[in-house]
Amino acid sequence: MRILHLTDTHLFADPAARHYDRIATADALRAVLENLSxxxxxxxxVHSGDASEDGSVASYRLLHEMLDPFAARLGAKLVVAMGNHDVPAAYAQVAGPGDHAAPYQDRVxxxxxxxxxxxxxxxxxxxxYGHLDTVQLDWxxxxLAVPARRGTVLVLHHPPxxxxxxxxxxxxxxxxxxxxxxxEGTDVxxxxxxxxxxxxxxxxxxxPVHVAPGVTNVVDPLGADQHERALALSGASLVEFDGRSAQSAPRITTSVWPNAGDLPADGDPGQRLAPVYDFDEEAVRGIVEAAGRRHV
Structure with a gap:
């Protein structure tokens, strides 16, 4: 079994929009697909979430206009998870409802x-942040109570x-x-x-758990000191099982390329060497207050 793992495309309805005022996300995805052709x-x-940045129906249509024919050329099935920037109800207008109770976009x-x-x-x-409700875990x-013949791949945006x-x-x-x-004890x-x-x-x-690098940018977890920063790169992973044993570990290969959607607004190609974003501690606190867990 071979699985192509993409994630975090952050597409917009507006083709002129740029992620962090820098990255043309559709161009970034097109180049990644070309690299993988x-x-x-x-x-x-597998697309493991944050397919959209603005949660619009148009952005999800664009995603499937790009990924559906790509997967078809490979003879592969396509699955898309919902991330924290996604809007499941909007995605349902393009891909249909999930496989159990709304509003969840859970699928098999x-x-x-x-x-x-x-x-x-x-x-x-x-x-x-991410959360799984009891109803999802019960589902x-x-x-998983019925094993699949070749085993199960579990896809979720927020890594465990x-x-x-x-x-x-x-x-x-x-x-x-x-x-x-x-x-535990299942065929995952x-x-x-x-x-x-x-x-x-x-x-x-x-x-085993694998987190793939983003298509729209790649975070630098080691070089940021007290800052949080991302670089103008795009990545993808290939996950392979040899088929000899249901317990065999996956072989995972990851590639990262210059981000083809990096279009410096001032026309200065030197900007490509600068981080897409570089958040100091105050900026991080603001993001956590806005998007982190609500403490009661």
């Missing part, structure tokens, strides 16, 4: 060779891993113990996530 034997194309997709992708919607309206348990920076730790996923209990072979915008690997219990 030579792939073969892909069973599943089975590939032709019997592998299964289960998508969980971790978005919280108006917030940056997940029912799905400790984040590398203070900002991302304030916007991480609630309820890791509950999720771990729901999947890997969890694929986004949100952090940089590559990261770990485990939730015994299950």
């Amino acid at each position: 030579g792939l073969r034997g892909v069973d599943l194309v 997709v089975t590939t032709g060779d019997g592998a299964r992708a289960v998508v969980l919607d971790t978005s919280v309206p108006g917030a940056g 997940l348990r029912r799905i 891993l400790a984040a590398a920076t203070p900002l991302l730790r304030a916007l991480d996923l609630d309820g890791l113990d509950e999720l771990s209990a729901a999947i 072979r890997v969890i694929l996530s986004g949100h952090y915008h940089h590559a990261l690997d770990g485990r939730l219990g015994s299950v």
Whole structure:
């Protein structure tokens, strides 16, 4: 089984809009797809959330106009998770309702060779952190009670891993113990996530977790000192299982390229070397107050 993992495209309805006044996100995605056009034997194309920046129906139409034919050329199924910038009700107007009670965009997709992708919607309206409700975890348990022939891939935007920076730790996923209990002993072979915008690997219990780098930018978790910054790069990952054992660990390959959507507003190509954003501690506090957990 081969899985192409994309994440964090942050598309807009307005083609002239730029992410952080810098990145033309549709151009960034087009270039990534062009870089990946030579792939073969892909069973599943996963987009692990923050598909849209503005949550508009038009942005989701644009996403599928780009990803549907790309996945079809690969002979792969496409699955899209909801992230903190996404609006599930707007996405439903393009992709239809989820596989159980609204408003969740939780879905099950089975590939032709019997592998299964289960998508969980971790978005919280108006917030940056992630959460799974009890009804979602109950639904997940029912799905996983019947194993898939080639195993299950779990897709959710917010990673079930400790984040590398203070900002991302304030916007991480609630309820890791509950999720771990729901999947332990099942056929889940890997969890694929986004949100952090940089590559990261770990485990939730015994299950491998992979976070792919963002398409719209790549966070620099090591070089920022007391700042939080992202660079004008785009990335993607390829997740492969050898098929010899249902317990085999995935082989994960990640690539990062210069961001083709980086269009400096002042026309200065030297701007490409500067971070897309560079938040100091005060800016981070403001983001956490606006999008972090509500403390009662």
